Amino acid sequence: MRHPSVGVIVHYQSYGTPGGEYLPEPRAAIITAASGPTDPLSADEPPENFAVGLCVLNPTGLFFKEEIPFAANPTPGHWNWPPNVDVDSEIQALVELSESRPCRRCDGCGRVANSEDAEPWSEWEALPPGSDLAVQMGVVRPVTCLDCNGSGTVDL
Numbered sequence: 004m005r006h007p008s009v010g011v012i013v014h015y016q017s018y019g020t021p022g023g024e025y026l027p028e029p030r031a032a033i034i035t036a037a038s039g040p041t042d043p044l045s046a047d048e049p050p051e052n053f054a055v056g057l058c059v060l061n062p063t064g065l066f067f068k069e070e071i072p073f074a075a076n077p078t079p080g081h082w083n084w085p086p087n088v089d090v091d092s093e094i095q096a097l098v099e100l101s102e103s104r105p106c107r108r109c110d111g112c113g114r115v116a117n118s119e120d121a122e123p124w125s126e127w128e129a130l131p132p133g134s135d136l137a138v139q140m141g142v143v144r145p146v147t148c149l150d151c152n153g154s155g156t157v158d159l
C-alpha cells in the first residue's frame with residue numbers, strides 16, 4: 004500500500020464554478036503534511052485514512068490547504084494519485100526483479116563441477132592450460148547448479 008508522504012506530488016481536483024463556467028480540473032499539488040490515523044503506520048493503511056496538507060499549483064498561483072481527504076477517483080476538493088502511478092509500480096517491480104544476486108554456489112555461472120566440493124565451474128574454466136588435466140580428461144565435468152537451477156542468480 005502506497006502512503007502519502009511529504010514532498011510527493013499528487014493531484015488535487017479543483018472545484019468548478021457552480022454555474023459550470025469552469026469545470027473541476029486536476030492540479031499538481033505537493034504534499035506539505037501527511038498524518039495517518041495510527042502511529043506507527045501499519046503497512047496496509049489505505050490512503051483513504053490520510054488527510055493531507057497540500058500546496059496546490061494552480062496555473063495562476065499557489066493555494067494552500069490542510070486536511071484534504073483522499074479519493075480514489077478525481078473528486079472536487081479531494082486529492083488522488085496521479086494516473087501514471089501504475090508506471091511507478093511497474094518500475095518498482097522491475098527494480099525488485101533486478102534485486103537478485105549472483106548465486107553463491109556457482110558464482111553466477113549457473114554450473115558447478117561434479118567434484119566433491121562442487122566448485123563454481125567458472126573456477127575450473129579459469130584454470131591455466133596444464134592445470135586443467137582433470138577437465139581435459141573428462142574426470143571433472145560441469146553440472147547444473149541446483150541452488151539456482153542454472154540461472155546463476157537467486158532472489159534476495
Ligand SMILES: [Zn+2]
Binds near residue numbers: 107110152153
Ligand atoms: Zn548457482
